[in-house]
Amino acid sequence: MTETKLYIIRHGKTMFNTIGRTQGWSDTPLTNEGELVIQQLGAGLKAVPFKEAYSSDSGRAMQTARIILQEHTEGEKIPYRTDKRIREWCFGSLDGGYDGELWGVVPRILAFNNYEEMMSKTITYRELANAIIEADTADWAEPYEKIRERVWSGFEDMAHQREKDGGGNVMAVSHGLTISFLLSLIDETLPMQMELENGSVTTLIYKNGTFTIDKINDLHYIEDGKKELTHRNLL
Structure with a gap:
């Protein structure tokens, strides 16, 4: 069986991110800069063979997922759906x-x-x-227990189903505090990861009902994508 791996992405930078407003369940679209960074991320991820893709049902997460899939080599073939359980916390x-x-x-x-x-x-x-x-x-x-139940079940369900179907890579676009919270549920000794960058990738390995943290706040896909897009524009 192929390893099951989740690529959990924080959505691109939005209007509210830029002017320092709290989003939670409210929403604003990505800025032009935010779109560009996610396009770079998509170019950096284009060779990762995703079996499926998810995002929260917030507009900023859906916009991010679609830009990434537009850049992906197999983007049109990758099944994509939304899941409200991986939304941001409600403030x-x-x-x-x-x-x-x-x-x-x-x-x-x-x-x-x-x-x-x-x-x-x-x-x-x-x-x-x-x-x-x-x-x-x-x-x-939301009360703590409600947040815990929805966030854990959202990510665990997608990982469990992928493992059941033979493993492989799953892309999931979510939100800063939600991703940070998920990491604490996996490893309670971690400090709060409150500075996750927009477009950062956090990777988790899932096996037999257990998550293992691989990387947190990984920005190298964006850097790879910058080189890819620069090369493409020079051709």
């Missing part, structure tokens, strides 16, 4: 606000002076989720 009333609002109030709820102090300490994702619920005045933010 409730703080969705769409400036990052300073979310990361101003949440650290204070957790008894820290600011975001930098909070990140220098060890906090759990459960504590983070509870603080977001407390900060949310609309009562929309």
